[in-house]
Amino acid sequence: MDRNTPRRLGITAKLLIWCMMLVAIFYATTSVLILRIQSLVEVSSAIVNVNYDVDLSAQRMIQQLLSLEENRKRYEILEKDVYMDAFVSDLESFGKTLTSVLARHPEYNQSWAVLTKEYAELLARSRDTGPKVLPDRTVARWLEILSEARQQNQQEMEARLNELADKSRAAERLGFFGLVASIGFGVLGSVFIAYRLNLSLTEIRRGIRELGSGEPTRPVRVTTHDELGELAQAFNSMTARLTEEEQMRQDFIAMLSHEIRTPLTSIRESVDLVTDGVFGEVNEKQRHFLDISRQEALRLTHLLERLMKVSSLEAQRLRLNTEPLDAAALARQALDKLQSTALAKNIGLKAELPDNFVFVEADQEHVTQVLVNLLGNAIKFSPPDSLVRLSVTPEPTGKSVIFCVVDEGPGIAPEEQERIFLKYYREPAVRGSVDGLGLGLSIARGIVEAHGGSLWLNSAPGCGASFCFSLPKPRTMV
Numbered sequence: 001m002d003r004n005t006p007r008r009l010g011i012t013a014k015l016l017i018w019c020m021m022l023v024a025i026f027y028a029t030t031s032v033l034i035l036r037i038q039s040l041v042e043v044s045s046a047i048v049n050v051n052y053d054v055d056l057s058a059q060r061m062i063q064q065l066l067s068l069e070e071n072r073k074r075y076e077i078l079e080k081d082v083y084m085d086a087f088v089s090d091l092e093s094f095g096k097t098l099t100s101v102l103a104r105h106p107e108y109n110q111s112w113a114v115l116t117k118e119y120a121e122l123l124a125r126s127r128d129t130g131p132k133v134l135p136d137r138t139v140a141r142w143l144e145i146l147s148e149a150r151q152q153n154q155q156e157m158e159a160r161l162n163e164l165a166d167k168s169r170a171a172e173r174l175g176f177f178g179l180v181a182s183i184g185f186g187v188l189g190s191v192f193i194a195y196r197l198n199l200s201l202t203e204i205r206r207g208i209r210e211l212g213s214g215e216p217t218r219p220v221r222v223t224t225h226d227e228l229g230e231l232a233q234a235f236n237s238m239t240a241r242l243t244e245e246e247q248m249r250q251d252f253i254a255m256l257s258h259e260i261r262t263p264l265t266s267i268r269e270s271v272d273l274v275t276d277g278v279f280g281e282v283n284e285k286q287r288h289f290l291d292i293s294r295q296e297a298l299r300l301t302h303l304l305e306r307l308m309k310v311s312s313l314e315a316q317r318l319r320l321n322t323e324p325l326d327a328a329a330l331a332r333q334a335l336d337k338l339q340s341t342a343l344a345k346n347i348g349l350k351a352e353l354p355d356n357f358v359f360v361e362a363d364q365e366h367v368t369q370v371l372v373n374l375l376g377n378a379i380k381f382s383p384p385d386s387l388v389r390l391s392v393t394p395e396p397t398g399k400s401v402i403f404c405v406v407d408e409g410p411g412i413a414p415e416e417q418e419r420i421f422l423k424y425y426r427e428p429a430v431r432g433s434v435d436g437l438g439l440g441l442s443i444a445r446g447i448v449e450a451h452g453g454s455l456w457l458n459s460a461p462g463c464g465a466s467f468c469f470s471l472p473k474p475r476t477m478v
Contacts (some may be wrong), residue, residue: 004038010226010227011197011226011227011228012195014226015193016177017087018189018190018193019191020181022163022185022186022189022208025182025184025185025186029178029179029181029182032178033171033175035171036167036171036174037171038286040164040168040171042161043160043164043167044164046160047157047160047161049069050105051153051154051156051157051160052157052414053101053104053105054101054105054108054149054150055150055153055154057097057100057101057156058101058146058147058150058153059150060097060289061094061097061098061101061146062143062146062147062150064090064093064094064097065089065090065094065142065143065146066143067086068087068090068091068094068139069136069139071083071084071086071087071090071216072087074211075087077283084242084278084430091122091348091451094119095119095384098112098115098116098119101296102116102125103436111137111145112145114141114145114147115142115146118138118141118142121328122138132288135461137357140359148457163353164211165207167401177280181468190372196223196224197224197228198230199223199424200223200224200228200229201228201229203220203221203223203232204220204228204232204235206220207219207232207235207239208235211239211242217471218238219236219239220232220235220236220239222236226454227315235342236412254307264297264300264301265301267293267297268294268297270303271290271293271294271297272294273454274290275290275291275294283387314474320362320363320366320450320451321363322361322362322363322451323361323362323363323364324359324360324361324474325360325361325362325364325367326357326358326359327353327354327358327359327360327361327392327401327403327471328351328354328358328392330360330362330364330368330371330390331353331371331390331403332351333368333371334368334371334372334375334390335351335375335390338372338375338376340377341376341379342388343361345379345382345384345386346384346385347379347382347385347386347387347388348386348388349375349379349387349388349389349390349391350388350389350390351389351391352389352390352391352392353391353392354392354393354394358392358394358401358473359473359474360400360401360471360472360473360474361451361471361472361473361475362451362471366447366450366451367447367471368476369443369447370444370447370448370469371390371403372406373440373441373443373444374405374441374444374467375388375405376440377440377441377467378405378406378407378409378465378467381409381410381465382407382408382409383408383409386387386407386408386409387408388403388405388406388407388408389404389405389406390405390406391403391404391406393430395470398473399472399473400471400472400473401471401473402468402470403464403468403469403470404467404470405467405468406464406466407465407466409464409465410461410462411459411461411462411463411464411465411466412457412459412461412465413461414460416474417459419441420457421441421445421455422442441455444469446467448470448471451471451472452472453470453471453472454470455467455468455469456468456469
C-alpha cells in the first residue's frame with residue numbers, strides 16, 4: 001500500500017463510531033436524569049426525616065404539656081397523689097421526647113435553649129416542691145416556643161414540597177425532551193448514514209444495470225471514501241477499460257468489413273462471369289459448385305452488412321430518410337420477401353391489416369429490414385405446419401402504429417427475454433442448432449428506437465413469442 005495514501009474510515013468503523021456516539025448520548029442523558037432524581041430523593045428524605053419528624057414530635061410535646069397542666073390543676077383541686085404521679089410521668093415523657101428530638105435534630109438546640117434550661121431546672125425541683133413550681137406562664141411560654149417551632153417547620157416543609165414539585169416537573173421535562181432528542185438524533189443520524197450508503201449503492205446498481213443492458217455506461221459517482229467508494233472507483237475503471245475495448249472492437253469490425261467487402265465483391269463478380277460462360281462453357285457439376293460459391297459469398301456480404309449496421313447504430317451514425325408510408329404496404333412487402341422461406345418449412349404466413357389506410361413516419365428500407373428480421377426469426381424457430389401472423393394496429397392514443405409478429409414456436413424463458421436484445425447474444429438452447437450471430441434483434445431495436453419507437457417482447461415457454469414495435473404517425477396526421 002502506498003504510504004502517501006490517506007487512511008480512510010471503513011463502513012464498519014463508521015458504524016462503530018456512530019454506535020459509540022449513540023451510547024454516549026444515552027449515557028449523558030441518563031446521567032443528568034439520575035442526578036435530578038438524586039436531588040429529588042434528597043428533598044423527599046429531608047421532608048420525611050426532618051420536617052415530618054419535627055412536626056410530629058412538637059405535636060406530641062404540646063399534647064404532653066396540655067396533659068401535664070391538666071393533671072396539675074386536678075391535683076390542686078382534689079389533692080390526690082394519683083394526679084401528682086400523672087404530672088410527674090407526663091413531665092418525664094415530655095423530657096424524653098425533648099431529648100430525643102434534640103438528639104435527632106441538634107439544629108434546634110439554640111432555638112429551644114430556654115425550653116431546655118427551664119425544663120432541667122423544673123425537673124430538678126419537681127420531686128421536692130411538687131407541681132406548684134410550674135406556673136401557668138411557664139407552660140404558656142413552652143407551648144408558644146413549640147407552636148412557633150412547629151409553624152416554622154411547616155413553612156419549611158411547604159417550601160420543600162414546592163421545591164420537590166418544581167424539581168419533579170423539571171426532571172419530567174428533562175426526561176421527555178432528552179428522550180425525544182436522543183431518539184430524534186438517533187433516527188436522523190441513522191437515516192443520514194443509510195442515505196449515504198444507499199446513494200453509493202444506487203449509483204453502483206445503476207451502472208451495473210446499464211452495463212448489463214448493453215447501453216452506454218455513464219461513470220458512477222463516487223460519493224464516499226469507504227469500501228463502497230473504492231468499489232465505485234473500481235467499477236469506473238472497469239467500465240472505462242470496457243468502453244475502450246468496445247471502441248477498439250468497433251473500429252476493428254468497421255475496418256475489417258471495409259477491407260473484406262472489396263475483394264468479396266470481386267469474388268462474386270468473378271463467379272458470375274464464370275457462371276455466365278464468359279470464359280467458356282460450364283458443365284452442370286461446375287455450375288453447382290459455382291452456385292454454392294455465389295451463395296456463400298452472398299451470405300458473407302449479408303454478414304458484413306449486419307456488422308456495418310451494428311457499428312453504425314453503436315456510433316449513432318444511422319441516417320434515416322423518413323417519409324409518410326403505408327403501414328399495410330410495409331407489412332405486405334416484408335411478407336412477400338419471406339414467402340418462399342416459409343413455404344420451404346411448410347409454415348403459413350398471415351397478415352392482419354387494418355381496413356383503412358394507416359401511415360407511419362419511417363424509413364422504408366430500415367423498417368422493412370426490421371420486419372424481415374422479426375419474420376425470419378419467427379419462421380426459423382416455428383415448427384412445421386404452424387402459423388406466423390403479422391398484425392398492424394393503430395395505437396389507442398392515435399400517436400403511433402403497432403406492428404406485431406406472433407409465432408407458435410417454443411417460446412422464450414423469462415430470464416432470457418431481456419438478454420436476447422443484446423449484441424451477439426444467443427440463447428444457450430439454440431446456439432448449436434440454429435445459425436446466426438445474434439445481431440438481428442439488436443439491429444431491429446436500434447432501428448426502431450432511432451425512429452422514436454420501442455420494441456418489446458411477450459412470451460412464455462411453450463406458448464410462442466410475440467415481438468411488437470411501435471412507429472410514430474406523421475405529425476400532420478396525429
